Amino acid sequence: xxxxxxxxxxxxxxxxxxxxxxxxxxxxxxxxxxxxxxxxxxxxxxxxxxxxxxxxxxxxxxxxxxxxxxxxxxxxxxxxxxxxxxxxxxxxxxxxxxxxxxxxxxxxxxxxxxxxxxxxxxxxxxxxxxxxxxxxxxxxxxxxxxxxxxxxxxxxxxxxxxxxxxxxxxxxxxxxxxxxxxxxxxxxxxxxxxxxxxxxxxxxxxxxxxxxxxxxxxxxxxxxxxxxxxxxxxxxxxxxxxxxxxxxxxxxxxxxxxxxxxxxxxxxxxxxxxxxxxxxxxxxxxxxxxxxxxxxxxxx
Numbered sequence: 144x145x146x147x148x149x150x151x152x153x154x155x156x157x158x159x160x161x162x163x164x165x166x167x168x169x170x171x172x173x174x175x176x177x178x179x180x181x182x183x184x185x186x187x188x189x190x191x192x193x194x195x196x197x198x199x200x201x202x203x204x205x206x207x208x209x210x211x212x213x214x215x216x217x218x219x220x221x222x223x224x225x226x227x228x229x230x231x232x233x234x235x236x237x238x239x240x241x242x243x244x245x246x247x248x249x250x251x252x253x254x255x256x257x258x259x260x261x262x263x264x265x266x267x268x269x270x271x272x273x274x275x276x277x278x279x280x281x282x283x284x285x286x287x288x289x290x291x292x293x294x295x296x297x298x299x300x301x302x303x304x305x306x307x308x309x310x311x312x313x314x315x316x317x318x319x320x321x322x323x324x325x326x327x328x329x330x331x332x333x334x335x336x337x338x339x340x341x342x343x344x345x346x347x348x349x350x351x352x353x354x355x356x357x358x359x360x361x362x363x364x365x366x367x368x369x370x371x372x373x374x375x376x377x378x379x380x381x382x383x384x385x386x387x388x389x390x391x392x393x394x395x396x397x398x399x400x401x402x403x404x405x406x407x408x409x410x411x412x413x414x415x416x417x418x419x420x421x422x423x424x425x426x427x428x429x430x431x432x433x434x435x436x437x438x439x440x441x442x443x
Contacts, residue, residue: 161269162272165272165297165321166183166188168295170183170383171183178389179392182389186422186423199299201301209424242436243412244433248384248415251378252406264303270348271294278295281293282321284322287328289327290322293348295321296319296348299317320345323341325379332368367380384416387421396420402419404431404435
């Protein structure tokens with residue numbers, strides 16, 4: 144009996160380790176044994192909501208509401224906002240400014256139905272990562288050039304708390320999938336059949352934990368790494384605007400000598416996730432960059 148209880152306890156420990164470890168690899172093609180993955184875990188839990196640390200929040204109306212709030216505040220301050228237009232406009236129009244803060248990636252800057260929801264549905268649901276070995280195996284698939292055979296999935300259900308984003312009786316589910324190469328060697332994200340095959344692979348894995356999940360899906364939108372680059376401007380599909388390894392953090396973000404938000408081009412500053420302290424919806428890079436811009440303007 145003592146051995147039986149010990150074994151059960153060890154299994155619980157494995158699940159706890161693997162659950163925490165997923166936040167150490169999200170947004171990177173790295174395994175749990177990659178040096179620096181511990182910082183990525185810290186980065187995910189160091190924020191706070193209403194004074195509670197390590198808490199994730201859902202934004203009513205979807206994440207676009209954050210941009211709308213920032214935009215409204217800017218307009219109240221006298222700013223003019225132009226959307227659906229790159230800095231170098233397609234029609235040849237030029238926009239002149241003595242100061243430019245770029246929230247694009249560093250690369251792009253310079254290179255041009257479910258049951259009634261309960262409390263258990265309000266957090267992040269981890270799927271396919273009950274042991275550290277499973278995470279490492281999924282990572283190795285991507286390192287070898289193929290999407291993970293058993294992907295690591297983080298599922299959230301924002302419609303549990305935000306009723307404005309789904310019809311009555313229906314839900315919106317977000318799936319963050321690790322690991323998917325930008326250019327897989329066994330197919331192309333441009334191939335509809337290849338995309339559908341991977342989507343069904345993810346749904347089938349979820350079925351193991353929530354039987355009948357795939358049959359409840361009435362529609363989905365899939366953003367593979369090239370889609371994230373094309374639609375949102377995330378170079379390489381990286382949500383952090385660049386890897387968050389030890390060689391690209393703190394004084395090395397995005398590269399050595401540029402961590403103070405200034406760039407070699409006078410008047411051009413980096414204020415996005417590619418700048419210190421990195422990715423996440425926290426606004427720290429933008430706030431820090433704004434302070435540097437104000438300091439430079441006053442000094443001149």
